[in-house]
Amino acid sequence: MIQVHDLHKHFGGFCAVDGASLTIEQGSITGLIGPNGAGKSTLFNVIAGVLKPTAGRVTMAGEDITGLPPHELFHKGLLRTFQLAHEFSSMTVRENLMMVPGGQCGETLLNTWLRRGRIRQEERELRKKADEVLEFLTISHLTHEKAGNLSGGQKKLLELGRTMMVDARIVFLDEVGAGVNRTLLGTIGDAIVRLNKERGYTFCVIEHDMDFIGRLCDPVIVMAAGKVLAQGSADSIMKNEAVIEAYLGTGLKNKVAAEVAEEAAFGESHGAQPGLGAEAGRGGDGKPAGDI
């Protein structure tokens, strides 16, 4: 679906993306992980047309889309969310959603004077759709709230909700999970799977929550220092030494030390030992159940 060829993005002298090449398969839910500052968001921004690449090429379904402006990409079916929520703060939550679909009849100035009826009908449909999305995201009580007044997590949800307003071909999600309640995140994960299965959306997901990545994504691409470090299934990635060292880490040293000293007798089950698998280190018990 999306192919990135040897992409470079420099800020001044600094190479945020330094020759990344990767492929996002049609119909996949691809995870993109990597340490802070690895260049993930920058890569997203280049693909989505917000930043111009210093060098390299991006193609979408064979078509070269390097440097196309975001609004054109949107109409080609490429949607994205922002890591720092970009809500329309003085508009209500519902309006935030209703403005999304492209090609609305009422977006043409002449039509607003001449085709009131058509617009009214279109609006009715949009409103219904928006309300469904809000219902799904469990924020329907906020329909008429100004988006600027939402809580941090709610803004994230709204961000996601916008991508659900139209039929997309590929959706880039930049840390939708950060700040979102884990229970809800599970629901979101389900929705992503459903959209992927039922509607054939392709997803590319940046996330630091490895449970989420592990449950959803295949394949997973790991970036570090602007380059692709590893690629593979979630399981294989989580066992990859280099990835553990650069990204996953090995659990809470202090906690472990403390436990060893004070609470060894109780045989803590989830205190990860250094060198143990990353999954265990990340609070291994209670793997998310498939159903919520």
Add this chain to the structure above:
Amino acid sequence: EEIKMGISLGLTGPLESISPAMQKGAELAMKEVSDSGKLLDGSTVTPVVADNTCIDAAASVAAVTRLVTAEGVKGVMGGMCSGETIASLEQVGVPQGVVMISPSATSPALSTIDDKGFFFRTSPSDARQGDVMADIVLERGINSVAVTYTNNDYGKGLADSFADAYKAKGGTVTVVSAHDDGKADYSAEVAALAAAGGEALVVAGYADQGGSGIIQGSLDTGAFETFVLPDGMVNNVLAEKFGAQLETSFGQNPSAEGEGHDKFDTLAKEAGFDGTSAYAGESYDASALMLLAMQAAKSSDPKVYKDKVMEVANEPGEKIYPGELAKALELLAAGQDVDYVGATSVELIEPGESAGVYREVDFKGGKLNVVGFR
């Protein structure tokens, strides 16, 4: 009867610093008439002042509309700047049938306007001054000059008419360039004028505006030493400001031959303002003319007395100087003719503007000296 007279001046705006003296000049004449008790069987005259901002036509129209329709003035001493004057004349003066006499709007465009006889001015059209100035400059043996003018209808009209006359009489104009009033800095203009060169610099501007800025810059950089100064510049303030630096400069402004002007000066001093300030005398004359015309027409109705304005201003009749308005009223009441001379040797020519007697001045010894009349 209490007769109200309007005064429409730019009390705020670019010419705000010369307006107060003009207002005082106009009020002086009104007070003189009013105090005499001889106008139309003891009518009193009350001035009503309006601020026309000088540059905002809409505000000026609103102000004059108020004077005429709300205050019910019988005549308006104003406007001040040509553009605003045209607007208020066309929108208010003519349609409402009120006489307007401007002391200072000198644009040639006002000569041709369709005023239905309601408009006069006590200052001459700039077309004439250009001619006079060209003569003076050439007679002083200066054969090439640079010209700078304030970028409005007054400056532009004067500069054009001067340049045409001067060239026709054999002089060389190295450059004619505009300067805007109220700018922060005139280095660019001075640099351009200096580069163009010339034996003297003609400054068709205002003494307390860009004009003095240009002179200051020229003196400081040594670009010019001799300045030719037309009416807007001939002013005691200028002499005070630059003093001996103007040693070789000269100029001319419309003014009475001696007597009227001096008398007005004394009167002004008594009333506590500077009679030599630009257009103060013209303002006095403008008000006086309207009141005398009323007396002559035996009516304060502008539609009636408008036809008398030219009559009282011109010969034949006894000459009337500032401070002699009471006498003039008496003469007129007795059915005799007067020839109002006033502070500025008023002589109205068709279509109702000052013919323009100019006095030639120089600045020897850092003072403003009158050296002749033409």
Add this chain to the structure above:
Amino acid sequence: MDVLNALVAILNFVVIPAASYGAQLALGALGVTLIYGILRFSNFAHGDTMAFGAAMVILITWGLQAIGISLGPLPTALLALPFGIAVTALFTLGTDRAVYRFYRSKRSAPIILVMASVGVMFIMNGLTRLIIGVDEIRFDDGARFVITVQQFRAWTGLSEGLSLRVSQVLTLVVTALACWALFRFLNRSRAGKAMRAYSDNEDLALLSGIDPERVVRLTWIIATALAVTAGTLYGLDKSFKVFNYFQILLPIFAAAIVGGLGNPLGAVAGGFIVAFSEVAVTYPWRKIATYLGFQPDGLLQLLSTEYKFAVSFVILIVVLLFRPTGLFRGKSV
């Protein structure tokens, strides 16, 4: 010799006047840029703060002269300057309290503050006129020239002269000092950093223990000091006239913006760009060409001086097209 003459002509008519005008603009722009940088709005009352301050300085100068104090070759106004600053700062602090604080606490959009500053501008303008009148006032005493045209010609024997005024030198020196000091202050001192922090993120500044009201007060005091100094120097150089101080506001804003709002270096660079583009682009090169041995017909003037302001704006727009937030990457709200 002719080459020297050409050089002196350019110095005398272009470089020196443009440099001192540029410094005047820069000094004004420093204040504008500071208010913009810290309090995040364009202060339209700045021109009138300059006028008000200069009026105060004039009154005090008259007072000093009356009791016979002077500064020798330097203008007495310099002595009056600190007092003028103090009085004006009290006034601006008062306006902040009475006007701007309310909108800050309401977190109004910057445009509301801009409009409030227009209101303040009208009031200050009226007050200044009430206090000192609308006439032109000259208050420079002491020596006027460092070197006059005649002296220069006598010394060098060149046919072109060169003049340098005390006020020009003063302005240049003061501007350089002010820019340097402001830059150091904002980037090095604790209070300066607190000011920048406040401008970046008010709430977080609060959380770091910075007292916002103190920052605001400090900003006003510094900006006022800059404004009064600028106003006084400008008045010394040209003469004081209330109306002109509003007119100078536009080029000052242009300077602040072309350099990049919020950046002292930018303000200075902007001031010089505006000044030099006004003077140099409209300069007729004929005289220079003649000195260099050409005999041109025309004036060799790119554009007439009527368009000088337009020219400086064209240059400004071109700069912005290539550097959308000014030469020194300024802020934008």
Add this chain to the structure above:
Amino acid sequence: MSNTRQADAVSAWRAPILFLILVALFVAEGSFRNALFSGSWNTALAILNMGLISAVMALGVNMQWGYAGLFNAGVVGFLALGGLAPVLVSTAPVQGAWEAGGPRVLLALAVGLGTLALAAQVWKRMSGLLRVPALIAVLVLGFVLYRWLFDPAVMAIEANNSAAAGNIGGLGWPVLLSWPVGALFAAAAAWGVGKVALGLRSDYLAIATLGIGEIIVAIMRNEEWLSRGVKNFSGIPRPVPYELDLQGNPDFVARAAEWGLSPALASGIWVKLLYAGLFGAVLLALILLAELALKSPWGRMMRAIRDNETAAEAMGKNVTRRHLQIFVIGSGVIGLAGAMMVTLDGLLSPNSFNPLRYTFLIWVMVIVGGSGNNWGAALGAILIWFLWIKAEVWGPEFMRLVTGPIPEGALRDHLLGSAPHMRFIALGLVLLLMLRFAPRGLVPEK
């Protein structure tokens, strides 16, 4: 941190009540005679007419700022361009001007525009080392050719009867036709400006447009052949009858007598009423169209763009295009107002186009009225204009009040002499008070 800005709930009655107050002010101005009001309907209507025109200007600014967040500080320029239209469209042709150089001027202008277009193409199409030299070559050659065509033609036109005319002259068409033409002039200029400058942010856009406004006004002042420049153009035809004609019309005089009015008074009022009708109709039509657009998905899209351009762009909205659209339309409306204003004044005086009066005062109107709200902007415009005019009377009146208790003497004289400057203080105070009690505008955006 989250912004704690709260949308104060604004009563639905607020707008109607404020409009009623405004009407009451005008009625008071028309019928009561005291220190504050003049009691003349002529005055009241004169203020109202310019107020209506100001409202149209404010509407244009509101479209740009209130809908899209574009800071246009060049209002005066677009206004002036609009004002050019009545001169070029409706005044009588000037004898001999067209023959003197009309076609050549047009050709020169075409060459000038062509050069710019070509330069833009060169800049877009070419790359590499040759780009800058090629651009400069095109510009220089174009400029030389343009001046070669332009200068002699202009000299010839300006020399043609320079005291009374000296301009190219008009077409002699009805003046009402010049209103849409004025809008077109301004819109066309805005298109060019927008293409270049709309990439700039907030205050940077402001200063760029400010500059463009100054440039346009400078051109209108100095290009005499266009409309006589600083020499002013007066005597622009009217769409309504002349007072003097009415006064000479026995029918009208009789009708006036029925009402108990003198012919002069009645004619003044009647003419102003006709103007008010025209301007009011234009204003209402514009508000209607604007409201329809604003309350539809188009308006929603504009608000989204204003709130967050990056996000709007990512949601498929072509921000650049929309900005250009609204900038052009807003400027067109301002141009329309310019044409209306010049028609009302009967005079085109480029020197009067100063930014304080025609840019910043309009901005004050919009912000005080309530940006983003069409009714608010219109209300603010009429109200502020009313105050701007009345401050002329109220300022000195206030001064008299203040100086009452001060004993006769130099101080009192000085203060009374400075009374006209109270105009500024009065206006400033009123402005601050209004902003204080309605910080988001009198009728804020919902």
Add this chain to the structure above:
Amino acid sequence: MAEPYLSATAMRGGYGKADILNNCTLTVDGGQIAVIVGPNGAGKSTAMKAVFGMLNLREGKVTLAGEDITHLTPQERVRKGMGFVPQTHNIFPTMTVEENLEMGAYIREDDFRDTMAQVYDLFPAVADKRKQYAGELSGGQRQQVAVGRALMTKPSLLMLDEPTAGVSPIVMDELFDRIIEVARTGISILMVEQNARQALEIADIGYVLVQGANRYTDTGQALLADPEVRRTFLGG
């Protein structure tokens, strides 16, 4: 029992007319780690702001070390030893990383270079960027700077609103580690977390907030063990 170090009791208040907080109570003892969890929009951030005096309370009382601070301004609370990292807008974007940290130490009169070195030690990723503008950092890096800034204050009560949102697992572990360490030195920690399981593990006391009211209050371990809590709030 001695009074807890921080106690905010029966808080009621909100932004506009409607109350967001309904009788919400939070207490932290010296050296304790308290964690607040709850669904989005439950009022967690609002509660933090209320404790820090950035919100007008209609009811309730906040005491710090026994002293009533309900009516103090935020900057006065900073001087009383409270430090706060907000959820969003928690850096100075046009100041460099180093200046951000310096601003954290604004009220400190002593030499803070040690502390800064420690912070850089803790977050090596931002140490490389100390001369860069904080606004140019990646999401996770910003978060690290924000926490670093609060650490610079050397507070006696550290309040963190979702400090780990967007940071990579390895840094998160480091961060939690550091928080434990900090708490051991006697500093109280009050934090909101969505990475609730990890957070509750190290928590001495946990609060579950729903619609501005306390739903569950218990030790971290106990909450983790409660299946109801796990299912509805911790994501299974």
